[in-house]
Amino acid sequence: MNNLSKSKDEKKLNLFWVIQRIKKGYPIQIFAVLVCIVIVAVTTLIGTTFFKALIDDYITPILQSGQKDFSNLDKAIVRLSFVCAVGVIASYVQSTTMVKIGQGTMRGIREELFPICKGFLYLTLIHTLTEIPCQYIPMMWIP
Numbered sequence: 118m119n120n121l122s123k124s125k126d127e128k129k130l131n132l133f134w135v136i137q138r139i140k141k142g143y144p145i146q147i148f149a150v151l152v153c154i155v156i157v158a159v160t161t162l163i164g165t166t167f168f169k170a171l172i173d174d175y176i177t178p179i180l181q182s183g184q185k186d187f188s189n190l191d192k193a194i195v196r197l198s199f200v201c202a203v204g205v206i207a208s209y210v211q212s213t214t215m216v217k218i219g220q221g222t223m224r225g226i227r228e229e230l231f232p233i234c235k236g237f238l239y240l241t242l243i244h245t246l247t248e249i250p251c252q253y254i255p256m257m258w259i260p
Contacts, residue, residue: 142225160201160204163200164200167200175189
C-alpha cells in the first residue's frame, strides 16, 4: 500500500509511532535540540533588533556631533558578533544532533525489521526450491 492511499488516521498513527520511538531513544538529545532552537530564535531576534539600536544609539549621535570616536560602536559590534557566534554554534549543534537522531532512529527500525524480512527471504527461498522439482524438472521431459 502506498502512502497516498493511506487514511489520515493511519498517517497520524505512523507519525505518533515515530515520535514516540524518537522520544524513547533520545530524550536528552531532543531536549538539547529544543534548547538550541530557542537559542537560535533569541539570537536571531537580537540580531534583527540590533540594527535599530545601532542606528539610534551609535550612528546618529556620531553623525550629529561630528566626533570620530568609534569606541562605543566597536564594543557594540563585538557584542553583536558574539551573539551571532552563539547562534551559529547553537544552529550547528542542533543540525548535527538531529542528523544523529535521524540516523539512529532509522538504524533502530532497520535492526527491528531485518529479522522479519530475513524470515520472509528464507520462506521465499524454500518455496522456490520446492517448486523447482515440481514444475521445472517435469517440463524438461516434455517434448
